[in-house]
Structure formats: C-alpha cells, structure tokens
Amino acid sequence: xxxxxxxxxxxxxxxxxxxxxxxxxxxxxxxxxxxxxxxxxxxxxxxxxxxxxxxxxxxxxxxxxxxxxxxxxxxxxxxxxxxxxxxxxxxxxxxxxxxxxxxxxxxxxxxxxxxxxxxxxxxxxxxxxxxxxxxxxxxxxxxxxxxxxxxxxxxxxxxxxxxxxxxxxxxxxxxxxxxxxxxxxxxxxxxxxxxxxxxxxxxxxxxxxxxxxxxxxxxxxxxxxxxxxxxxxxxxxxxxxxxxxxxxxxxxxxxxxxxxxxxxxxxxxxxxxxxx
Amino acid sequence: xxxxxxxxxxxxxxxxxxxxxxxxxxxxxxxxxxxxxxxxxxxxxxxxxxxxxxxxxxxxxxxxxxxxxxxxxxxxxxxxxxxxxxxxxxxxxxxxxxxxxxxxxxxxxxxxxxxxxxxxxxxxxxxxxxxxxxxxxxxxxxxxxxxxxxxxxxxxxxxxxxxxxxxxxxxxxxxxxxxxxxxxxxxxxxxxxxxxxxxxxxxxxxxxxxxxxxxxxxxxxxxxxxxxxxxxxxxxxxxxxxxxxxxxxxxxxxxxxxxxxxxxxxxxxxxxxxxxxxxxxxxxxxxxxxxxxxxxxxxxxxxxxxxxxxxxxxxxxxxxxxxxxxxxxxxxxxxxxxxxxxxxxxxxxxxxxxxxxxxxxx
Numbered sequence: 001x002x003x004x005x006x007x008x009x010x011x012x013x014x015x016x017x018x019x020x021x022x023x024x025x026x027x028x029x030x031x032x033x034x035x036x037x038x039x040x041x042x043x044x045x046x047x048x049x050x051x052x053x054x055x056x057x058x059x060x061x062x063x064x065x066x067x068x069x070x071x072x073x074x075x076x077x078x079x080x081x082x083x084x085x086x087x088x089x090x091x092x093x094x095x096x097x098x099x100x101x102x103x104x105x106x107x108x109x110x111x112x113x114x115x116x117x118x119x120x121x122x123x124x125x126x127x128x129x130x131x132x133x134x135x136x137x138x139x140x141x142x143x144x145x146x147x148x149x150x151x152x153x154x155x156x157x158x159x160x161x162x163x164x165x166x167x168x169x170x171x172x173x174x175x176x177x178x179x180x181x182x183x184x185x186x187x188x189x190x191x192x193x194x195x196x197x198x199x200x201x202x203x204x205x206x207x208x209x210x211x212x213x214x215x216x217x218x219x220x221x222x223x224x225x226x227x228x229x230x231x232x233x234x235x236x237x238x239x240x241x242x243x244x245x246x247x248x249x250x251x252x253x254x255x256x257x258x259x260x261x262x263x264x265x266x267x268x269x270x271x272x273x274x275x276x
Numbered sequence: 277x278x279x280x281x282x283x284x285x286x287x288x289x290x291x292x293x294x295x296x297x298x299x300x301x302x303x304x305x306x307x308x309x310x311x312x313x314x315x316x317x318x319x320x321x322x323x324x325x326x327x328x329x330x331x332x333x334x335x336x337x338x339x340x341x342x343x344x345x346x347x348x349x350x351x352x353x354x355x356x357x358x359x360x361x362x363x364x365x366x367x368x369x370x371x372x373x374x375x376x377x378x379x380x381x382x383x384x385x386x387x388x389x390x391x392x393x394x395x396x397x398x399x400x401x402x403x404x405x406x407x408x409x410x411x412x413x414x415x416x417x418x419x420x421x422x423x424x425x426x427x428x429x430x431x432x433x434x435x436x437x438x439x440x441x442x443x444x445x446x447x448x449x450x451x452x453x454x455x456x457x458x459x460x461x462x463x464x465x466x467x468x469x470x471x472x473x474x475x476x477x478x479x480x481x482x483x484x485x486x487x488x489x490x491x492x493x494x495x496x497x498x499x500x501x502x503x504x505x506x507x508x509x510x511x512x513x514x515x516x517x518x519x520x521x522x523x524x525x526x527x528x529x530x531x532x533x534x535x536x537x538x539x540x541x542x543x544x545x546x547x548x549x550x551x552x553x554x555x556x557x558x559x560x561x562x563x564x565x566x567x568x569x570x571x572x573x574x575x576x577x578x579x580x581x582x583x584x585x586x587x588x589x590x591x592x593x594x595x596x597x598x599x600x601x602x603x604x605x606x607x608x609x610x611x612x613x614x615x616x617x618x619x620x621x622x623x624x625x626x627x628x629x630x631x632x633x634x635x636x637x638x
Binding site for chain 1: 347348353361
C-alpha cells in the first residue's frame with residue numbers, strides 16, 4: 001500500500017517536471033524550427049521541406065537588416081563600454097574611499113536605478129534628452145541606457161573590487177606608481193572578471209531594450225531590431241509568423257553566442273581577485 | 277642609503293590609539309627590527325614610514341628629507357608585504373621590473389637589471405612564470421627581488437617570512453640577513469617572532485600597545501629586559517617570573533611561591549634604596565640560569581617535576597613551583613633522570629627584580 005503511494009507520488013513529481021520543462025522548452029523549440037518552415041503557424045512542427053527562403057526574405061528587408069547589424073550593435077556596444085568603464089571607476093572609488101555612509105549611498109543608488117528606467121521617468125527622460133539636443137541620436141539612447149544600468153552595475157562591480165586585497169595597490173604605490181597608474185596597471189586587470197560580468201549584462205540589456213529607443217529615436221534608419229521587428233507585421237497588425245521567427249532567431253543569436261563564449265572562457269565563475 | 281628618524285609619531289584609528297608618540301632612530305645601513313605582539317602598532321609604524329598611513333602627529337625623516345607629508349611614491353622606499361602582493365596577472369619579469377617600469381627605465385636596461393637581480397636570488401629561470409606557478413619560497417624571493425631592483429633608500433619588511441613553513445623560514449632568514457649585509461641598505465623589519473628579530477637585527481625595538489618599550493641590540497634586550505613585558509616576550513621559553521618580597525632587616529629576598537629565602541643578592545644596596553620593606557616585586561630569571569639538584573641545596577627551592585623535553589643539543593625541564601611554572605634549560609643532549617622532587621638553584625648574578633608595575637629595578 002505504502003509503496004504504491006510512493007510510486008504514485010514519484011510519478012506525479014516527474015509528470016510535473018515534464019510539464020514545466022515542456023512549458024519552457026516549447027517556445028525555444030518553436031524558435032529553432034519555425035524559421036525553416038515555408039508556411040509556419042504558431043504550432044511547433046518539424047518542417048517537412050526545410051528551407052532558407054525565410055532568411056532570404058528577411059535579408060531582403062533593408063530596414064530590418066540595418067536595425068540588427070548596425071543600430072543594435074552601436075547601441076549595445078556603446079552601452080556596454082560606457083557602463084563597464086564608468087562602473088569600474090565608480091565601484092573602485094566606492095570601495096576604497098573613506099566616505100561616511102558609503103554603504104547607504106550604494107543602496108540608495110540601487111533604489112533609484114529602478115526609477116530612472118521605469119515608466120514613471122519616461123517624460124522627464126524625454127525632456128532631458130530633448131533639451132540636450134540628443135533626440136534621434138544614438139548617443140541619447142546610450143546615455144539613458146548607461147544611466148539606468150550604472151547603479152546595479154556599480155553594485156555588482158563593488159563586490160569584485162572589495163575582493164581585491166589592498167596590498168596589491170599599496171605595493172604599486174610604494175613602488176612609485178601614481179594613483180592613476182595603480183588603477184590602470186593593477187586594479188583594472190584584476191577586475192577583469194567583474195568587468196566581463198557587467199559588460200555582458202549591459203550588452204544583453206541594451207540589445208533587447210524597446211521602450212527607450214522607441215521614445216528617443218525618430219528616424220526609422222536608427223531604430224534597433226526590437227522596433228524593426230514590426231516591419232514584418234502587415235498594415236493591419238498581424239505578424240508574418242515565418243519572417244518574425246526567422247528575424248527573431250537572428251536577433252537572439254548574438255546573445256546566445258556571447259553567453260557561450262564567456263562560459264567557455266571564464267566559466268561564469270563569479271570570482272574576485274583573491275589569491276591564496 | 278639613509279637614516280630614518282621618527283619623532284613623536286602617533287596614529288589613531290577612531291578612538292583607538294594605534295601608535296602613541298613614538299621616537300625611533302634607524303641608523304644608515306642597519307637592520308632594525310620592530311618586534312611585538314599583534315596589535316602593538318608595529319605594522320602601522322612601518323606603514324607610516326612607507327606613506328601608506330598618515331600620522332596623526334609627529335614627523336618622519338628619511339635621509340635629510342622630511343617625508344611626513346609626501347605620498348609613498350616620493351619617499352623612495354621599497355616594501356615587501358606579508359602576502360608578497362605579487363601581481364597575479366603579470367609574469368615575474370613584469371612583477372620584479374614594475375618599480376623600474378613606473379620610473380620610466382628603458383626596456384633594455386629594465387631587462388638587464390631584473391635579470392641580474394633575479395640571478396643573484398636564484399630565480400632567473402622563473403621570469404616567464406606567473407606568481408601562481410611559483411612555490412611559497414620562490415614567491416618570497418621574487419617579492420624581495422622587486423624590492424631591491426630599484427636601489428631604494430630603505431627597505432621595509434612586513435612579516436615577510438610568516439607565510440613560509442618552518443624549514444624555509446630559517447633558510448630565508450639567513451638569506452635575508454646575508455642580502456641586507458651585501459646591499460647595505462637601511463632596513464626596517466616588522467615581526468612578531470622574537471627569534472627572527474634576534475637572529476636578523478642590529479637593533480630591536482620592542483613595542484606594546486602603541487609604545488616603544490625598549491630599544492637595543494639583540495643581546496642588550498635579551499640580557500637586560502627593561503620591563504616584565506620584554507622579559508616575557510623575548511626568549512623561548514621566556515624568562516621565569518616569580519612574585520617575591522624584600523625583607524630589608526634580614527637582607528633577604530623571599531620568593532612567595534617557592535618558600536625560598538635568598539641571602540646573597542648582588543646590587544643589594546642599589547635594590548634596598550629603591551624598595552620599601554615588604555614591597556611586592558617580581559623576580560625574573562632566565563631558564564638557562566637555573567641549575568637542578570637531586571637533594572636539598574642551600575639557596576635553592578623545591579619544585580615538582582612536570583615534564584622534560586629533549587631538544588637535541590639541549591634539554592628543557594618544566595617544573596611546578598607552588599601555582600607557578602618554572603622552566604629550566606640544561607645544556608645537555610640527554611635530559612637527566614630526575615626524581616619527582618628536585619631543588620632549583622638560581623644563579624644570583626643573573627636575577628632581575630621588577631616592580632609589580634613592570635619596570636626593572638635591578
């Protein structure tokens with residue numbers, strides 16, 4: 001009697017796991033299969049006659065291609081470089097400087113980050129960018145991205161800086177280096193794992209963002225892929241599923257590849273600079 | 277090459293006084309050890325000389341310059357850290373050459389000087405490796421190489437041997453002393469290991485609670501500790517300390533725990549003028565100045581045998597005297613077979629008397 005119940009419980013458990021797996025795996029499976037289907041629907045089906053025609057059609061759409069290979073790259077790489085560099089400087093200062101209440105400062109920063117990128121800040125952000133004369137520029141979008149990502153980036157980075165023993169910097173100071181050289185020669189190289197984490201994270205954020213570029217940009221030629229994807233909708237607003245799926249696959253690929261590279265190179269170990 | 281002078285130097289961390297108005301003079305070219313227990317302020321003192329901590333008051337001079345307000349890079353000193361602080365992302369060549377690189381020494385000269393220093397320390401075959409690929413002893417030599425490569429005015433060592441195992445430590449000790457002698461650069465060396473300080477230094481400053489308690493050559497401080505603290509810190513095992521009382525009328529010293537009455541105390545006159553009758557004192561005597569007797573002996577006190585420890589060339593006998601422990605060092609490789617009860621006789625010429633507050637009387 002008891003063993004029957006045990007078997008049933010085990011069965012229910014694995015049934016639940018299978019359902020959850022299917023729930024999360026199906027969209028991915030759809031994304032992997034549909035682009036190769038000449039006449040796709042929203043159902044997951046293995047294409048009987050796989051074709052690359054969908055990709056040909058996508059590459060025929062200049063607007064969408066420029067969005068992906070030019071606009072998205074500019075926005076994401078710009079955001080990545082800006083966020084990583086400024087976060088490294090700020091985190092170093094926050095970790096090493098003796099400011100009273102600096103821990104509170106970090107937490108208040110985190111709190112504000114959700115406000116800056118949130119919907120509530122849309123109007124002020126638009127106005128600021130407008131008065132700066134940065135409406136419809138890449139720089140305007142990148143600055144808003146950096147502003148929104150920095151607090152969390154600083155927070156992540158500070159943990160890495162805190163993990164670097166002070167004696168490295170002190171030994172460089174006594175050896176004759178100026179504080180700027182200490183930062184460039186010793187701190188930045190030791191901070192590389194943390195900078196990789198922040199860089200990837202910022203890149204992925206900027207890559208997938210929709211709202212900010214939609215608000216700040218005007219010219220269709222500067223729109224990123226998240227907006228350009230609407231060019232595969234009909235006038236009436238119905239998506240062309242085959243083309244949307246093909247474009248989505250191309251859109252998702254760089255992020256997946258980036259993750260794989262970092263995983264292979266650094267194994268996503270969140271290690272700081274501690275040795276011994 | 278330079279003399280280092282500290283005048284009235286203090287340092288506070290919040291309300292904690294880490295270094296309390298200390299005065300020190302390190303002579304040009306000498307090996308100077310700062311010795312003390314952890315938290316005594318010795319490392320803070322060293323870091324103030326290096327410029328890594330800013331003194332709350334006082335002045336620091338290196339050579340003929342007042343460096344109190346100068347940043348570390350302008351002090352022209354070299355420091356070896358306890359954890360060596362070898363940059364993990366650089367090869368040994370870049371690590372050792374770093375002080376030269378930041379000074380803008382041309383590449384060819386840098387390579388030549390690093391190679392020469394590395395060869396003299398026996399690590400020239402490791403220059404392409406990174407710190408993680410070196411053993412502890414090799415890392416230690418690399419850290420020393422980085423310190424000597426740019427001919428600084430002074431070397432500062434912050435417990436550089438404490439991360440080595442016992443055998444390597446003794447080896448590195450000899451190597452450091454030889455090296456300092458060769459290079460002849462003024463050296464300040466921080467350690468909590470009294471044997472290390474004794475073995476290496478020309479002069480030792482013993483620190484406790486932010487103050488310098490005594491300065492002298494190793495033999496001076498060992499032979500004549502100015503306070504109970506120094507007496508109990510130097511020597512392994514440290515000096516035996518027993519509470520005692522003076523009986524001025526009978527010209528006797530009564531050691532409370534031992535029931536001993538000592539008649540012939542040298543410097544008695546000197547002692548008697550400074551102490552009042554019956555004052556509580558502390559009698560100090562080194563383990564090597566006690567002899568053991570199997571039977572009752574005049575001017576000796578009885579003790580219960582606790583353990584004997586053969587140490588190779590010598591033997592250590594630990595005895596229980598009242599509620600005190602007394603250690604006796606015998607210069608024999610074979611510890612004598614002792615009965616449970618033995619008589620311990622101090623050499624009267626080697627006895628020190630300290631006030632209960634700690635300072636030496638005679």
